[in-house]
Amino acid sequence: MTTPGTPPATTTDVDLRRARRALVVVGLVIPAVLTAVTIGLIAVWMPDMPDPAATHWGAGGVDGYGPPVTYLWLAAVVGLGLPLLLATATLTMAGRQWGATARFLGALALGLSGFSAVINAGSTWMQRGLTDAGDATNVLPVLIGGFCALLLFSAAGWVLQPDIAATPAPTLRSTRLPSISAGERVVWMGSASMAPAGVMIIGFTCIVLIGVGAVMLLQAPESAWIPLLVLVLVGLALAATASFRVRAGADGLKVRSALGFPRLNVPLDEITAVRAIECHPFAEFGGIGWRVGLDGRTGIVLRTGPALEVGRRGKGAVVITVDGAETAAATLQAHLDHRAAE
Template sequence: MTPPRSTAVRRFVLVAITLPIALTLLSLIAQIAVVPTLPDPIATHWGLGGGPNGFGPVWVPLVLTGAVGLGLPLLLAASVLNGLRRGDRGATYRFLGAVALGESTLIAVLVTWTTLMQAGLADAADAPSATLPAIVAFVAAAGAGVLGWRLQPDEPYRPSTPVDLDRVALEPTERVVWLQSVRIAVSGMIVLGVSLLLIVACLVFTILTAPLPVVLMMAAVTLLMVAAVAMATAFHVRVDASGLSVTSVFGFPRIHIPLQDIDQVSAAHVSPMGEFGGWGLRWALGGGFGVVLRTGEGIRVRRRSGKVFTVTVDDAETGAAVLQALVARAARG
């Protein structure tokens, strides 16, 4: 395992926590300094034509900068930092650190610029176009994201060694069923919650800046994501003579792998963030598909086609051993 205070941990803290805090504090200081010279109300929304068409109290930019520009990056960092500290690694940690810095930069540049350019105006309706600030903010955010990625070391995820399974002997007519349930870990729920907050923030931004058709499309995407997250928080796992079944508590989605389709069964330690890039229904390059709801033991199945499926669940060794015995019995006919 990598030492707790490794370079990866220190650099992630720098990129995802320290730099966003510094950027946000500078932005707030600059905004607070010009509050006495701002019109009230202040322009908070610009139309496609470039002119302002939405207004609000002067404290709106301050709240937006603190809550979105700093709050979301800190929530994101807090949800994955423990994984890094206990030795988990993978490109996802590096990517999330870069995203946190990029998101903080976007808000800092855009909100501060559109606030400062209204200083001295008697009427916020006379505020200049926000097109240039938006372009510069997105470019700066992309650059900050790249910088955040480069500042962090490249430490790939290293899969653990599969656990040796106990042999389970089954008589030809013996009936056996193994049942278990699994719910998403608190850390996973935090990450998914932060993701939903980011989507909602995008929806709010879209409402403020985009025409109605785009708003409706973004709202539909948001509702779809909320439903997808809800259906991926808890599953029932069943091993029986038909194979391996993993079913959401809502009844959908359901993954079923018949015995005759299984080539190999194992129990292994699973790292959702390091191996699959997150929690829930996940697909990982080289790692196959998985229902990964927490860090820890899981059942891993390799199909005859070569595809791999993983589900995290308590007592995975027993479940995998029972499944392996059922596969062996089915192969004997």
């Protein structure tokens, strides 16, 4: 059975340990220091802030207020909580499947910490000495600074981590099918479904959005459409990507959402290679769902486990996590062999 392209150089244990240590420094240690400094500055400036302080701005100026201590919580949650989540998830789930995605997530963790530091410290600093938080109208420089910090700290996080070769996905034990005779139809069909844990997380998110929408409907009816719109979009995304039908046969590979859209077709003429692999969605694609990896592969990756990888002529490979991936790969390979023998 052929493989999609030449496998990259294998990542050694030394390289892997070095990359993991760098991610700990970039994604955990530096964000912890940044957040500590930010919280210290906010604590020093808080006595000079109005109470309530401005916590949200709209097109017409300040439109949200809260106690000054709100900025301490925001700095801790965004500046350290999110980087902690990204870094620990990467270290836990990536395993030996290290590559550009893990490096990117570490860089993003540092970028979010820098963003939080500028936004929260800047919003606090601009309100020092004010008696009315409504006078803090010019928040644009703080926003621009925050997004610049996000880009600069992310870039620094990327540079500070070693560029090690991505570990190739392990190929599963091959399955061979008998040669296909002229006029014979051989088709494999299966389904790819999201893992129960993923469904539970999305379901919990929907419950939270329903709660937020209910509260806003009572307290701010004019803004209640925002969480409700997000709820509808999350629901549609879940319905469209929670389950896919997969078909491998003489016409190539066909993947269709249970909802009917999105769908993906790879004609047999465009298939250059096929194999069954062990896929780790978080390590290879940064999460679950319909994704595009930093290596150019398209992933319909809904859970960790066996996956079908199909190389495409002139395009990145397609990866679909599905039970029976070995048989699906063997079916496509048999058709490729039959086409080559004609």
